[in-house]
Amino acid sequence: MERLCCPPLGATTLTDTDAETLASVLKALAHPVRLKLVSIIANAGEGCACDFPQLTDKSQPTISHHLSQLVNAGILDREQRGKWAWFTVNKDRLEEVCAILC
Amino acid sequence: MERLCCPPLGATTLTDTDAETLASVLKALAHPVRLKLVSIIANAGEGCACDFPQLTDKSQPTISHHLSQLVNAGILDREQRGKWAWFTVNKDRLEEVCAILC
DNA sequence: CCATCATATTGATGGATGTCAATACATCGA
């Protein structure tokens, strides 16, 4: 996954495209179910998709949808292990976001 | 504005209410126009609502709506000076967000 | 008070998003 986009918010005014890029990553984070998934995975070090419907009380398709949004945003990494999909948090990505916000 | 919500994502699993709270603040940030407003204000130190429609190519009601979302989320502070509304960035709030994400 | 200007609110509309049931796809063990 390539670098996110831009210098800190207070360093230069965001271009339109940088604002779009950063907004798309923040939008991926800005949902309670997705935040909970990220925190579950961050705490355990990794997490299997098979456990998330129970842990979040959401259907399997809904979880699959949220996970793919997080992967697309570069916040989670996905690894296939046999039948199961395992996820880890991309800490570099979160640090990139923080580097822009603060 | 009270403290945001919770320990870092990787320290404990988010409760449902903490996830809602954090998501609401991130949602306020997760829009290109609002990010641009924040960066304009952060760079200038402050900003007048009267300038934003031109700077962002959005209508006055749209800007007003975005600004109130940022104020409600605690990301901007509003100050009335005569007829004009001036805004500053609440850096503490952004740092709270970063402290949770990283 | 009144006229004027800056900002907020209302109402309407098109578009995006979250959700689940049904179904398709992929992987493994037998």
Next chain:
DNA sequence: TCGATGTATTGACATCCATCAATATGATGG
């Protein structure tokens, strides 16, 4: 190859969100 199981996709629906025109509210100077 076949059945079983985990995950992704499709389709449908309800809800939320961004936007602007019109209007209301609020503040200032005369």
